[in-house]
Amino acid sequence: MNDSMKAAREIITSYSGRPLRIMEVCGTHTHEIFRLGLRRLLPEQIELISGPGCPVCVTAVGFIDEACWLALEKQCIICTFGDLIRVPGTDMSLAGARAKGAEVRPVYSPLDAVELAKQNPDRQVVFLAVGFETTTPAACLAAKQAREAGLTNFSLLTANKTMPNAYKALVGSADAFLYPGHVNAITGNAVCKEMCEKYGVSGVVAGFTAGELLTALAVTVRLLGEGKTPFFRNCYPRVVRDEGNPAAIALMHEVMEPCDSEWRGLGMIPQSGMKLRAEYAEYDARLKHQMPVITGKPNPACRCGDVLQGKIRPCECKVFGKVCTPMHPVGACMVSDEGACAAYYQYS
Amino acid sequence: MNEKTVTLAHGAGGSQTNELIDSVFKAHFANPLFTGDDAAVLPRPEGQIAASTDGFIVSPWKFNGGNIGKLSICGTVNDLSCMGAKPLYLTCAFVIEEGFPLDALEEIAAAMEKTAAEAGVRVVAGDTKVAGKGQCDGVFITTTGIGEIMPQAHTSGTLAKPGDAVIVTGDVGRHGCTILLARNDFGIESDVDSDCAPLWGTVQSLYSVTDEIHVIRDATRGGVGTVLYEIAGQSSVGITLDAASVPVDPRVKGVCGMLGLEPLYLACEGRLVIIAPQEHADAIVAELRRGRYSQNAAVIGRVTAENAGRVIMETEIGTQTVLPQPKGELLPRIC
Numbered sequence: 001m002n003d004s005m006k007a008a009r010e011i012i013t014s015y016s017g018r019p020l021r022i023m024e025v026c027g028t029h030t031h032e033i034f035r036l037g038l039r040r041l042l043p044e045q046i047e048l049i050s051g052p053g054c055p056v057c058v059t060a061v062g063f064i065d066e067a068c069w070l071a072l073e074k075q076c077i078i079c080t081f082g083d084l085i086r087v088p089g090t091d092m093s094l095a096g097a098r099a100k101g102a103e104v105r106p107v108y109s110p111l112d113a114v115e116l117a118k119q120n121p122d123r124q125v126v127f128l129a130v131g132f133e134t135t136t137p138a139a140c141l142a143a144k145q146a147r148e149a150g151l152t153n154f155s156l157l158t159a160n161k162t163m164p165n166a167y168k169a170l171v172g173s174a175d176a177f178l179y180p181g182h183v184n185a186i187t188g189n190a191v192c193k194e195m196c197e198k199y200g201v202s203g204v205v206a207g208f209t210a211g212e213l214l215t216a217l218a219v220t221v222r223l224l225g226e227g228k229t230p231f232f233r234n235c236y237p238r239v240v241r242d243e244g245n246p247a248a249i250a251l252m253h254e255v256m257e258p259c260d261s262e263w264r265g266l267g268m269i270p271q272s273g274m275k276l277r278a279e280y281a282e283y284d285a286r287l288k289h290q291m292p293v294i295t296g297k298p299n300p301a302c303r304c305g306d307v308l309q310g311k312i313r314p315c316e317c318k319v320f321g322k323v324c325t326p327m328h329p330v331g332a333c334m335v336s337d338e339g340a341c342a343a344y345y346q347y348s
Numbered sequence: 349m350n351e352k353t354v355t356l357a358h359g360a361g362g363s364q365t366n367e368l369i370d371s372v373f374k375a376h377f378a379n380p381l382f383t384g385d386d387a388a389v390l391p392r393p394e395g396q397i398a399a400s401t402d403g404f405i406v407s408p409w410k411f412n413g414g415n416i417g418k419l420s421i422c423g424t425v426n427d428l429s430c431m432g433a434k435p436l437y438l439t440c441a442f443v444i445e446e447g448f449p450l451d452a453l454e455e456i457a458a459a460m461e462k463t464a465a466e467a468g469v470r471v472v473a474g475d476t477k478v479a480g481k482g483q484c485d486g487v488f489i490t491t492t493g494i495g496e497i498m499p500q501a502h503t504s505g506t507l508a509k510p511g512d513a514v515i516v517t518g519d520v521g522r523h524g525c526t527i528l529l530a531r532n533d534f535g536i537e538s539d540v541d542s543d544c545a546p547l548w549g550t551v552q553s554l555y556s557v558t559d560e561i562h563v564i565r566d567a568t569r570g571g572v573g574t575v576l577y578e579i580a581g582q583s584s585v586g587i588t589l590d591a592a593s594v595p596v597d598p599r600v601k602g603v604c605g606m607l608g609l610e611p612l613y614l615a616c617e618g619r620l621v622i623i624a625p626q627e628h629a630d631a632i633v634a635e636l637r638r639g640r641y642s643q644n645a646a647v648i649g650r651v652t653a654e655n656a657g658r659v660i661m662e663t664e665i666g667t668q669t670v671l672p673q674p675k676g677e678l679l680p681r682i683c
Contacts, residue, residue, distance in 0.1 A: 001666055009665065031608075037661075037669030108536060108607065210664045337608060346672035 005211050008218035012041055017225045019045045022217070023173060023310055025163070026180030027054025027338025028208060034343040036210055038217070046221065049173075049310035050340035052166060052266060053180050055131040056083050057308060057332045057339045060262040061296030063130070063159045064089030066286070070126050070157065071102035074289050077120065079113035080128040081135075082106035083336040088329060090297045110135075110142035110156075117146065117154035126285045129156040133186040136160045136274055137248040140255035143276065143283045155285040160274040161261055164191045168199065169269050173310050175229075176220050177203035181212075181236040188244025189234055196232040207236035255280055264298070264332060265305025304331035307340050314341040321345055352450040359444070359478025368476060372453055376461040377471040381437070388472035390437055393496035398433035400424055401492040409452065409486045411530040413523075413542030414617075416489055417456035421463040422546045422617055424493040426566040429551040430620065432501020435469040435493055442474070443488040446481045456487065467546035469493065500559040507562040508583035510653040513629035515622040517550055517642035518543060519595040520572045524614030525603050536606065540599040545618030545641040553639050554622065557631045563623035566616070573612035574674045575621045576649075576659045586655030589671065590662045595644045613674050623651060 001009070024030055030050045033039065039048055052058045064087055070076040071094065078094060085094045085104060098104045107113050110127050117125035129139040139156055146154040163183055170177075179192050184205045195201040202224065206216030216235040223231045234240055252274065261273025276284045285291070298304075302324065303317040314320050314333065324330035326342050333339035337346075357364045374382070381388055402423040409416045420440065428435045440460070444453065464471055522543040529538055547566065554561050563583075567575045572594075580587045596604075596611045604611050618641050624632060629647050636645035652660075659671040 001664065005665065035669065036663045036665050037667030038665065040667045040669070041665070214665060347670050 002211070005214050008214040009041060011218040011222055012046070012214070013043065015043050015046060015221050015225060017045065019047070020176075020221065020224050021047050021049055021174045021310070022176050022178060022220055023049045023051045023170070024178040024206075025051040025053040026178070026182070027057065027336065028182070029178055029180065029206060029213065030054065030340055030343055031338045032208055032213060034347040036213070037347075038213065050307070050343070051170065051177070051310060052263060052308040053132070054333070054336050054338040055135065055161070056081075056087060056336040057304065058161060058263045058265065059084070059087065059130050059159055059332060060264050061088070061090055061298045062262070062294055063157070063296070064093065065091070065294045065296045066291060067094055067126075067128055067157060068092055068097045068102070069291065069294060070285060070289060071097045071104060072100060074124065076124040076126045076289070077103045077105060077116065078126055078128065079105050079107045079116060081130065084128055084130065086329060086335045087332045088299065110139045111145065114142050114145050114149070114151070114154060117151050118149065121153060124153050124155070124289070127154070127156050129158045129160050132161055132163055132180070132183050133252070134182045136256065137186065137251050140251050143255050143280050146283060147280070155283045155288045156276065157285040158256075158275050159261070160256065161263065162258070162272055162274060163187070165269050165272040166263065166266065167191065167195055167201070169266055170309070171199050171201055175202065175224055177201065178216055178220065179203050179205045181205055181207045181240055184234075184236070184240045184244065186245045186248050189232070189240065189242050193232050196230045200230045202230045203232055205234045205236045205240050207238065212236060265308035299330050302331035304333045304341070307333050314344040317341070354444045354446060354448045354450060354453065354478055356446050356478050356480065359476060365476065372450070372457050373474055373476070376457040377474065379470050381470055381472045383473050388437070388439070390472060393436060395499055396497040398428050398431040398495045398497050399493070400427040401490065402427060403488065403490045405485065405488050406527065407485050408530050409456065411526050411542055412540065413526060414544040415456055415459050416487060417459035418463045419544055419617060420489040420491045421460050421467065421469070422544050423568065424491040425467045425469055425546045425548055428493050428495035429548045430503070430564040430566050431495070431497060432503055432551065432555070432561075432564070433495030433497045435467055435495040435548055437472045438464065438469050438491050438493045439473040440471060441490045442476045443484050444476065444478050445484045445486055446478055448486055453487065463546055467548050498555065500555065501561070503561055503564045505563055505565065505579050505582040508579050508585050508623045508651045509562060510585055510651050511626055512562055512623045512651040513626045513647050514576070514587060514589070514649040514651065515624065515629060515632060515636070515645060515647050516567070516572060516595065517547075517620045517622065517636055518618070518644040519597045519600070520567070520616055520619060521600045521604070521611035521614030522597055523617040524571060525600045525611075527615070529603065536603060538599050538603055540597065540603065543616055543618035547618060547620060547641060550620060550636065550639050550642050553635050554632060557635045558624065558628045560628060561622060561624050563621070565621045567619050567621050568617060569615050570674050571611070571613045571615055572619070572621055573610065573659065573671055576671075577673060579621070579623065580659055581657050584656045586652040586658050586660060587649055588652055588655070588660045588662060588668070589649035592664055593646055594648045595646050610672070612671065626650070
């Protein structure tokens, strides 16, 4: 441990002020906080709560049902980020669909799905476009490349989400947010500054190494302790610039436009999603494959929604660790390594 | 380039079967004990006998650092070695998919010959079956081996004791990472190569330091993390790992960072986990570092009486946390 990490650790461990609730919004932060055993450093007045920043966790049940429908009814090749495969739908997960003969391929990038479509001209390939501002530009690029290549067998099933309106939906749930550094690297800091100035919500942009996380948390604890609220600080200047990544933002708005979006646990949040623009309708899997309206039914025993809003800790859910385990997940938060339930289960 | 392929006739037991056996297998496995009869007749070793069998279905059959042939020899040789047994004899059974290229089969057999020679083990019997197109993926190999246990060797997953040191013989996760990239599902390019190697020499070098070796395990499927959980369970002890001292190749670290994978859970095919009394640890590591396949050997942790059945990590911020239990399929996370 270097000196700056030791200093940050000291600020956190010696805190003795009023109780603080700090929400790490980002799923990668949740995972790192558990991996590092960071909670073990916290005095009892500081509570870290996990927010809705795992793209897999906030994806609605109906989206999985839609993907299974494309895979089984339309025999499409489904390309997806790996951790979506085991997320339960109403009747089955994509892993379940695969067992029934569906072709489901984990990919690292949406562009790999475009390549697969080129290699399989006789098959329809669908990429499951989930994720926040970090992954949406790549999905947009995939649609663009598919068009440039003249592909007619590639489409996107979109459930892309954007953070700003989710932050607003979470106002009041914590004393401060640890903002997701990867998202801010794309969007810039304007939204977070607005949260501070207009909504009085404090927050700090955090990076992902042990040192960066400790520093961001120490800054948050110190400023909250000193009562200098509301505040905004960028503790990830190595990567995040105020203006973000204008090229990525431009690409995103060229191909997609804002839409209302359903978040598991938070419900429908107006203008918190992204869908393909009319010019790209031929790459919209719902239109291309004439999908009927599919509404998912979440398992009523699962309290992922309350977990995602920081209302309960995973262990307060009745099925946690009993019926719902990483091998047999009931809710999405138990699937991804970035899900709060999976992290609680694995590290306790 | 030889365009010939394996056909169903090669597996029908007639002249074409003989041709395949003569031209590919006998050419590479020839030794005085290799049998043309129904069973090999072997001299009886003096010590106790260890026996092990393993099936190999790796896809793709060839990867950076080896192929399924090399792997099939290493796998069984290493399983025997982990019991302190000098590998003596192997049998191998092939299930070959119709249409598999003969020159690829030749390449696999050549790798098996080379690896067996290095490990000092003789292939004494074999079997070949041909499966119809689509009934298997390329080639499946099963090897069975017997070895002679050194009189001083007494190792088992149940023998780890509090106070012992936990040692790995090199960087972790290379084979799993290599195969993941060779499948080319993720569009990531890296020159990372498999650690696949026969380890009898490595085990012998341990016993040149001390006979007090409590556990030797090869960390294959499931990686070092899975092996540690198995040992912690079998011996009813805790294992505490120092995260910073686990050797990981920078290329593997990079790939794992991108895909959100834990190197401790990626397969190795040339790495041992060794548990031995703390007082011998430095000498064991020093000896291992002189060996061809164990130059990055390191002490990575210790066995404890507390936390029985669990593996605890000491993190870079000075906290302790549980190493998450291994899960099934490796699914890279989204971002």
